[in-house]
Amino acid sequence: MDRPGSITEQELTGWARTAPSRSTVWAPTATEDIAAHIGDEHPRGLLARGLGRSYGDAAQNAGGTVIDATVLDRIVDLDLDQGLVTCEAGVSLATLMQVLVPLGWFPTVIPGTRFVTVGGAIASDIHGKLRLGSFADFVESATLVTPTGKTLALAADAPKARREAWWATAGGMGLTGVVTHARLRLHPIETAWMRVHTERCTNVDDCMARMLESDHEYRYSVAWIDTMASGSALGRSVLERGDHATRSDLGPRQRRRVRDYAPRVSVEMPGWVPNGLVNPMSIKAFNEMWFRKAPRSHHEAIRSIVGFFHPLDAVLGWNRVYGSQGFLQYQFVVPYGAEAVIRTALERFSAAGAPSFLAVLKRFESGNDGYLSFPIPGWTLAIDVPTTTPGLGELLDDLDDLVIEAGGRVYLAKDSRLSPERLAAMYPRLDQWRTIQARLDPTETMHSDLDRRLGLRKGTPQ
Numbered sequence: 127m128d129r130p131g132s133i134t135e136q137e138l139t140g141w142a143r144t145a146p147s148r149s150t151v152w153a154p155t156a157t158e159d160i161a162a163h164i165g166d167e168h169p170r171g172l173l174a175r176g177l178g179r180s181y182g183d184a185a186q187n188a189g190g191t192v193i194d195a196t197v198l199d200r201i202v203d204l205d206l207d208q209g210l211v212t213c214e215a216g217v218s219l220a221t222l223m224q225v226l227v228p229l230g231w232f233p234t235v236i237p238g239t240r241f242v243t244v245g246g247a248i249a250s251d252i253h254g255k256l257r258l259g260s261f262a263d264f265v266e267s268a269t270l271v272t273p274t275g276k277t278l279a280l281a282a283d284a285p286k287a288r289r290e291a292w293w294a295t296a297g298g299m300g301l302t303g304v305v306t307h308a309r310l311r312l313h314p315i316e317t318a319w320m321r322v323h324t325e326r327c328t329n330v331d332d333c334m335a336r337m338l339e340s341d342h343e344y345r346y347s348v349a350w351i352d353t354m355a356s357g358s359a360l361g362r363s364v365l366e367r368g369d370h371a372t373r374s375d376l377g378p379r380q381r382r383r384v385r386d387y388a389p390r391v392s393v394e395m396p397g398w399v400p401n402g403l404v405n406p407m408s409i410k411a412f413n414e415m416w417f418r419k420a421p422r423s424h425h426e427a428i429r430s431i432v433g434f435f436h437p438l439d440a441v442l443g444w445n446r447v448y449g450s451q452g453f454l455q456y457q458f459v460v461p462y463g464a465e466a467v468i469r470t471a472l473e474r475f476s477a478a479g480a481p482s483f484l485a486v487l488k489r490f491e492s493g494n495d496g497y498l499s500f501p502i503p504g505w506t507l508a509i510d511v512p513t514t515t516p517g518l519g520e521l522l523d524d525l526d527d528l529v530i531e532a533g534g535r536v537y538l539a540k541d542s543r544l545s546p547e548r549l550a551a552m553y554p555r556l557d558q559w560r561t562i563q564a565r566l567d568p569t570e571t572m573h574s575d576l577d578r579r580l581g582l583r584k585g586t587p588q
């Protein structure tokens with residue numbers, strides 16, 4: 127079947143570079159092409175892909191078709207009075223920030239990298255350092271092209287069918303169709319700078335206590351955790367909390383560049399990195415240095431947006447540091463009251479000597495109506511570990527069970543190894559999502575490697 131745009135065969139992986147699979151990648155020329163051709167025959171189904179920043183297999187479709195949604199990259203409308211932007215779904219948050227920050231507006235929710243698309247942000251209902259809501263909570267409306275070629279205007283306040291379709295799409299991991307446009311509610315900012323408060327916490331209990339006590343004084347909050355520490359120092363951490371700086375917060379140097387936002391990539395990881403660079407010894411030394419680098423007691427400083435939100439984006443391809451065997455990120459959330467699970471997880475990672483330089487603890491104060499959305503009120507811990515860590519599979523299966531017992535869940539955008547049985551226990555609204563998904567996709571067109579592995583949608587062949 128002839129389709130406008132380019133068609134190539136590609137091997138795709140997620141950010142953690144495990145479980146590659148080959149797909150036919152279609153880059154359409156315009157959003158209209160999607161509605162016109164989504165109903166074509168697609169053996170082994172169809173899936174949209176953004177910038178491939180999900181860690182596991184969510185944006186892959188082995189043997190099937192993958193739509194490269196990054197070509198849908200137009201900003202359609204900017205309402206600077208109301209703080210609303212309408213764009214195509216392949217626009218990245220990096221582009222949005224570059225356009226919006228100098229104009230005094232900011233995407234309300236941004237994750238730990240700016241290289242994600244609006245479509246990917248909706249499909250994973252991503253969260254950031256903001257405790258009060260996830261991406262979908264700040265989407266006024268979105269356009270979905272369903273597998274039968276219908277174009278639906280979705281919104282949280284739309285009539286029932288389209289409201290349900292919205293909450294099945296937000297967090298629905300691309301399986302309800304292709305998001306082509308979205309209208310986003312922005313946050314006003316006075317400057318392109320952050321006022322950041324940094325403190326060291328002696329262990330994870332100290333860290334959680336400080337977060338509970340005074341997070342409400344800040345808009346953003348995150349703790350970097352030293353996962354190699356143990357005993358009374360278990361989970362020692364650097365807690366960073368911040369707000370957008372006002373003009374009066376700035377010094378003379380920053381006042382000359384009040385709303386300048388020009389992030390740079392300063393280093394690129396080499397294409398080949400030897401396996402074993404990330405090991406218990408190297409990470410112990412790195413974590414020690416990182417912890418000591420933080421001020422011993424309360425410290426406030428003005429930092430750039432990149433320095434606070436996206437320090438890792440300065441190193442292009444940093445995911446290659448783990449070598450050819452890749453890594454995984456385990457991220458889970460447990461409700462308040464289940465702090466023991468956070469402690470146990472850190473104990474187990476520390477005892478296993480799992481070398482991780484990236485482990486962060488955050489809090490959510492709310493969830494939303496997304497059937498498969500990850501956030502619930504509680505604590506979320508995310509930890510990167512090399513796949514070569516001895517006993518990792520068993521360790522994570524055990525943690526899954528503790529998370530389930532506590533009423534928590536793992537994050538599908540980061541997942542590469544969960545089992546279908548545990549998925550159902552973690553997402554109590556899975557069956558409701560399946561019913562709505564089946565209504566939107568009666569031809570069973572939408573598929574991904576994630577959905578095949580987890581049996582996410584009804585009728586998925588394993």
Ligand SMILES: Cc1cc2nc3c(=O)[nH]c(=O)nc-3n(C[C@H](O)[C@H](O)[C@H](O)COP(=O)(O)OP(=O)(O)OC[C@H]3O[C@@H](n4cnc5c(N)ncnc54)[C@H](O)[C@@H]3O)c2cc1C
Binds near residue numbers: 141173238252540574
């Ligand atoms: C360094 C780093 C830090 C991160 N930090 C965070 C964080 O703090 N919080 C957080 O929540 N996440 C975080 N993530 C994960 C990331 O935000 C999500 O995985 C996000 O979905 C990636 O967007 P993407 O455009 O790369 O989408 P992809 O990875 O390409 O796709 C992700 C999902 O979105 C679907 N999708 C993509 N485009 C569309 C579309 N147009 N229509 C329908 N479905 C679509 C895909 O089918 C897939 O299921 C981080 C990732 C990295 C690499």
